[in-house]
Amino acid sequence: MESCNCIEPQWPADELLMRYQYISDFFIALAYFSIPLELVYFVKKSAVFPYRWVLVQFGAFIVLCGATHLINLWTFNMHSRTVAIVMTAAKVLTAAVSCATALMLVHIIPDLLSVKTRELFLKNKAAELDREMGLIRTQEETGRHVRMLTHEIRSTLDRHTILKTTLVELGRTLALEECALWMPTRSGVELQLSYTLRHQNPVGFTVPIQHPAITAVFGTNRAVKISSNSPVARLRPSGRYMPGEVVAVRVPLLHLNNFQINDWPELSTKRYALMVLMLPSDSARQWHVHELELVEVVADQVAVALSHAAILEESMRARDLLMEQNVALDLARREAETAVRARNDFLAVMNHEMRTPMHAIIALSSLLQETELTPEQRLMVETILKSSNLLATLINDVLDLSRLEDGSLQLDISVFDLHGLFKEVLNLIKPIASVKKLYVTLSLSPDLPEYAIGDEKRLMQVLLNVVGNAVKFSKEGGISISASVAKSESLRDPRAPDFFPVPSDHHFYLRVQVKDTGSGINPQDIPKLFTKFAQSQSLATRNAGGSGLGLAISKRFVNLMEGHIWLDSEGLGKGCTAVFMVKLGTRGCSNEAKLPYLARATTNHMRTNFPGLKVLLMDDNGVSRMVTKGLLVHLGCDVTTVNSGDECLRVISNEHKVVFMDVSLPGLDVYEVAVRIHEKFSKRRDGPFIVALTGNTDRVTKESCMRVGMDGVILKPVSVDKMRSVLSELLDHGVLLEAK
Amino acid sequence: MSIQANYGTMELNLMQLQNQYLEFMRSVYREEFLDEQFAQLQKLQDDSNPDFVGEVVSLFFEDSEKLLNNLSTALQQQFVDFKQVDAHVHQFKGSSSSIGAYRVKNACCTFRSYCEERNFEGCVKCLQLVTREYYLLKNKLETLLRLEHQILRAGGTVPLH
Numbered sequence: 018m019e020s021c022n023c024i025e026p027q028w029p030a031d032e033l034l035m036r037y038q039y040i041s042d043f044f045i046a047l048a049y050f051s052i053p054l055e056l057v058y059f060v061k062k063s064a065v066f067p068y069r070w071v072l073v074q075f076g077a078f079i080v081l082c083g084a085t086h087l088i089n090l091w092t093f094n095m096h097s098r099t100v101a102i103v104m105t106a107a108k109v110l111t112a113a114v115s116c117a118t119a120l121m122l123v124h125i126i127p128d129l130l131s132v133k134t135r136e137l138f139l140k141n142k143a144a145e146l147d148r149e150m151g152l153i154r155t156q157e158e159t160g161r162h163v164r165m166l167t168h169e170i171r172s173t174l175d176r177h178t179i180l181k182t183t184l185v186e187l188g189r190t191l192a193l194e195e196c197a198l199w200m201p202t203r204s205g206v207e208l209q210l211s212y213t214l215r216h217q218n219p220v221g222f223t224v225p226i227q228h229p230a231i232t233a234v235f236g237t238n239r240a241v242k243i244s245s246n247s248p249v250a251r252l253r254p255s256g257r258y259m260p261g262e263v264v265a266v267r268v269p270l271l272h273l274n275n276f277q278i279n280d281w282p283e284l285s286t287k288r289y290a291l292m293v294l295m296l297p298s299d300s301a302r303q304w305h306v307h308e309l310e311l312v313e314v315v316a317d318q319v320a321v322a323l324s325h326a327a328i329l330e331e332s333m334r335a336r337d338l339l340m341e342q343n344v345a346l347d348l349a350r351r352e353a354e355t356a357v358r359a360r361n362d363f364l365a366v367m368n369h370e371m372r373t374p375m376h377a378i379i380a381l382s383s384l385l386q387e388t389e390l391t392p393e394q395r396l397m398v399e400t401i402l403k404s405s406n407l408l409a410t411l412i413n414d415v416l417d418l419s420r421l422e423d424g425s426l427q428l429d430i431s432v433f434d435l436h437g438l439f440k441e442v443l444n445l446i447k448p449i450a451s452v453k454k455l456y457v458t459l460s461l462s463p464d465l466p467e468y469a470i471g472d473e474k475r476l477m478q479v480l481l482n483v484v485g486n487a488v489k490f491s492k493e494g495g496i497s498i499s500a501s502v503a504k505s506e507s508l509r510d511p512r513a514p515d516f517f518p519v520p521s522d523h524h525f526y527l528r529v530q531v532k533d534t535g536s537g538i539n540p541q542d543i544p545k546l547f548t549k550f551a552q553s554q555s556l557a558t559r560n561a562g563g564s565g566l567g568l569a570i571s572k573r574f575v576n577l578m579e580g581h582i583w584l585d586s587e588g589l590g591k592g593c594t595a596v597f598m599v600k601l602g603t604r605g606c607s608n609e610a611k612l613p614y615l616a617r618a619t620t621n622h623m624r625t626n627f628p629g630l631k632v633l634l635m636d637d638n639g640v641s642r643m644v645t646k647g648l649l650v651h652l653g654c655d656v657t658t659v660n661s662g663d664e665c666l667r668v669i670s671n672e673h674k675v676v677f678m679d680v681s682l683p684g685l686d687v688y689e690v691a692v693r694i695h696e697k698f699s700k701r702r703d704g705p706f707i708v709a710l711t712g713n714t715d716r717v718t719k720e721s722c723m724r725v726g727m728d729g730v731i732l733k734p735v736s737v738d739k740m741r742s743v744l745s746e747l748l749d750h751g752v753l754l755e756a757k
Numbered sequence: 758m759s760i761q762a763n764y765g766t767m768e769l770n771l772m773q774l775q776n777q778y779l780e781f782m783r784s785v786y787r788e789e790f791l792d793e794q795f796a797q798l799q800k801l802q803d804d805s806n807p808d809f810v811g812e813v814v815s816l817f818f819e820d821s822e823k824l825l826n827n828l829s830t831a832l833q834q835q836f837v838d839f840k841q842v843d844a845h846v847h848q849f850k851g852s853s854s855s856i857g858a859y860r861v862k863n864a865c866c867t868f869r870s871y872c873e874e875r876n877f878e879g880c881v882k883c884l885q886l887v888t889r890e891y892y893l894l895k896n897k898l899e900t901l902l903r904l905e906h907q908i909l910r911a912g913g914t915v916p917l918h
């Protein structure tokens with residue numbers, strides 16, 4: 018036998034089995050070779066594959082396995098040693114690579130698994146994000162709808178349009194079947210169906226407001242699902258199908274005074290309307306959260322829009338009312354004017370027409386008195402005379418009062434004998450008083466001037482009225498009249514706190530007090546005394562003479578004389594004191610003033626008229642200053658000159674009697690200086706006279722000077738004579754009567 | 758014998774001087790260089806104040822020359838401050854009216870209205886006018902005072918116009 022290096026197969030092969038093995042091996046090899054090819058192909062196609070090294074390893078492993086199986090094909094029959102060696106080599110390599118791969122896989126597989134987990138995780142995340150996106154979109158949709166709705170609602174100020182629009186837009190946006198608004202009635206006990214989407218004119222359905230469902234809805238500001246059987250939801254005829262879900266929300270009805278942004282959700286007096294929304298009945302739709310939110314927001318907006326409309330309505334109504342009132346007022350004013358004119362006309366006519374016959378009666382009656390009369394006739398004539406005198410007084414009083422009220426009465430100022438006036442009043446009243454057995458005393462204070470300047474007739478009228486009243490209402494005892502010059506302590510009477518008389522050198526206040534021991538007056542009645550035509554009952558039971566106008570007229574006269582009148586009484590039966598103060602002028606003040614600077618012409622020339630008069634001159638123009646100074650020195654004054662406001666204030670003292678200021682200085686500091694000078698001297702009397710010198714006497718300058726309290730204005734250039742007369746007037750009268 | 762022969766030469770000179778003075782004053786008033794205010798000033802001059810008019814006039818000259826300088830400086834600025842110019846003119850007007858310088862005062866009034874309008878050319882023209890009037894017046898016043906001095910030196914009294 019030839020020795021071959023052939024290797025015998027392991028076991029004797031069965032023909033069929035061998036064949037199958039052969040084929041299987043072949044296919045295995047094929048597959049093993051094709052797998053890496055496929056892998057490479059697909060990896061090349063995909064962009065990302067991180068494990069190339071693994072692939073190579075795996076590929077090698079597979080290829081070698083395939084090679085092994087392929088080589089196996091040759092080992093079924095007798096094969097040479099080479100084949101066996103190749104086979105062995107292949108197997109060894111395969112073993113090595115397989116082990117390496119196995120080891121590698123230990124690391125790789127967890128990674129690969131985790132990739133899978135991550136993929137799953139990411140998928141979940143993506144799904145979540147998708148959901149959220151969906152939500153945001155829905156919200157944005159809702160927002161858009163709300164904005165659009167709000168815009169629609171707020172684009173009108175008419176209440177009905179607002180509500181109608183709300184319902185229409187809501188219905189459209191949410192695709193509602195029915196949408197209705199229930200408003201509270203005036204009584205607040207019921208809700209009335211006011212607006213619906215589908216019905217054109219809802220007939221007055223009403224529902225009591227205390228229904229539990231409604232209370233529940235009113236209790237929260239969220240939209241609440243209610244049963245479709247509840248009375249507010251029974252708006253459609255019940256159909257065959259299941260009615261859709263119903264939601265109700267409250268709409269706050271705001272009043273003007275409820276409009277406080279801070280406690281918007283909590284309103285004090287809550288009046289709500291109810292908005293009911295119904296989904297279509299045969300759809301399976303449900304109310305989604307975002308739809309409910311939309312409804313709530315819209316309800317709030319509607320509330321705001323309604324309040325705006327209400328405010329507008331209010332203001333329009335107020336304006337209309339005002340216009341009506343204006344028209345009415347205008348009419349009233351015109352009527353009043355007509356009435357006043359008519360009254361004045363009447364008075365003017367009556368004045369003449371009534372007085373003439375009165376005078377005739379009085380005159381002729383008094384003439385008649387002078388003739389020979391029998392006692393009865395005399396009595397009759399006297400009565401006629403007395404009555405007609407009373408009537409004449411009444412007419413005069415009435416006419417006087419009207420004129421006083423019109424303000425057309427003017428006092429007749431003249432010099433009169435003050436002492437004499439009192440004596441005359443005394444003489445007039447003594448006879449009447451003695452008939453009633455009353456004493457009358459008169460005391461005039463020693464400092465009361467003999468003569469005064471004022472309206473004698475009217476003063477006498479006031480005095481007579483007051484004294485006459487005192488006599489009238491006293492049954493026993495007497496009257497004491499005292500007159501004095503009001504001193505500053507008595508000037509401020511606690512009863513007349515708003516009366517501040519300010520006496521001056523040319524005026525004084527006469528104070529007259531009339532005390533009686535008569536029936537007195539209830540202190541509560543005192544204010545009424547001065548009102549026209551009012552007489553308290555107790556007084557009227559006395560011999561009622563006079564119409565009640567007397568005190569009113571007296572008060573008016575006293576007021577005209579810049580004075581005050583009042584009555585005091587401790588009560589009924591305790592007598593009464595009447596006091597009045599009036600302002601009178603002092604006579605002869607200009608002649609009696611003993612001033613050292615009076616014009617006393619020296620024999621030679623009129624040069625020195627004001628010797629030693631200290632004068633301060635303020636002028637910033639050198640030439641002008643020198644000229645004016647020369648002028649004043651020529652008149653004998655002792656002149657100090659300053660050329661600025663500050664210097665003036667520094668230098669001024671109470672020795673300076675007159676300050677001349679040149680106000681052609683630009684700027685206002687001249688006036689300020691005048692004010693400061695006044696401030697420096699607390700009493701006007703201590704301070705100097707301030708006179709302005711100016712190049713132009715326009716109204717503005719004059720007014721500015723008067724405003725700061727200057728005593729006069731002189732136009733430059735000043736002549737010697739003008740200056741002399743100015744100084745005389747200042748020192749004699751204390752005021753520059755005209756600015757020449 | 759003529760009337761003139763009854764007087765000595767000195768008296769003759771004095772009379773001549775006084776006549777000259779009066780003529781001069783009349784012409785000055787006629788041409789409105791001075792007005793009534795100047796006469797008032799003259800009234801203020803007396804024994805206790807013998808040189809009152811002279812003092813006032815010198816002060817006026819000083820003041821005015823200063824003001825005229827200020828005015829021309831102000832108007833030569835690149836950006837003319839009309840308020841400042843107006844203030845100076847106001848001062849000048851004040852002093853000239855105090856002294857009775859009628860024509861100067863009127864020129865100042867015109868000047869002021871140009872200042873209010875901020876009319877530069879007008880202001881410049883007015884300044885020239887004012888300056889001219891002032892120097893004319895100065896001339897007249899100096900002559901006046903000289904005549905008065907001569908009269909007083911000659912032992913006479915200044916006649917009242």
